[in-house]
Amino acid sequence: MVSDEVFWIEQDWSDFGDNMPTALKIAGKKDKGVGQYVLLVIPPLIDLVNDIWEAAKDSKIIDFQSFKQRAKVVPA
Template sequence: MNIIDQFTRRETMELAGATSNQLQYLERSGLVIPTRVLKEGKKKPEVYYTWEQVLEIRAIRNLREATSLQVIRRVIDFFEKCQYNKALRDKQIVVIDDEVFWVNQDWSDFGKQISVLKVDDKRRKGIGQYTLIVIPALWDIVKEVWDAAAASKVISMQEFRRRAKDEPGKAA
């Protein structure tokens, strides 16, 4: 990738919402290594990040709001050890209490249950195991409310249709 296609350190800080210290830490820990270019006549090299690195920094920053950098490092190590792409930018990572899950990208079971892989746990138990999380789909909830309205002797369906925000099968 050409340097022209990359982002300066300052642009990266702005786009990723990261501080200079955070970028330094990510580089020192080996999580995100920028390109350094020493230009003629300058003492310090200029630092550049790729688009993918900007996204990675943003993903780490967002995940950091829910968990520690040590946990994030263990998650990345887990992906590396299991020979998955270790990048976080393209993964759906969910933190629930002290457990970290990677949501399976196959959404065919959405609305019933979601298959997730446990990638970290404070107690270090069950790592690498698939887990099923049951999540009610929004459209199922909308249908239940419509069914309740239709069965009600208190609700006017004409008024309900006017005031309801969604119809069954059309929920966002």
């Protein structure tokens, strides 16, 4: 669910390098575009990694020093 919209996403990601997964809008608050295929916008992996590091650093639950020691990659 994204912004009060529900999408069905093709689960076979085996050929992700050659083909983008398909997403079909199946429900929405205003019922506009239901049944339409939509373009998936996937952020660069480094952005996701950096977001995880920021969330860990700012967390009051995660022991950041332990997280940092166990991480296999340091933030960019």
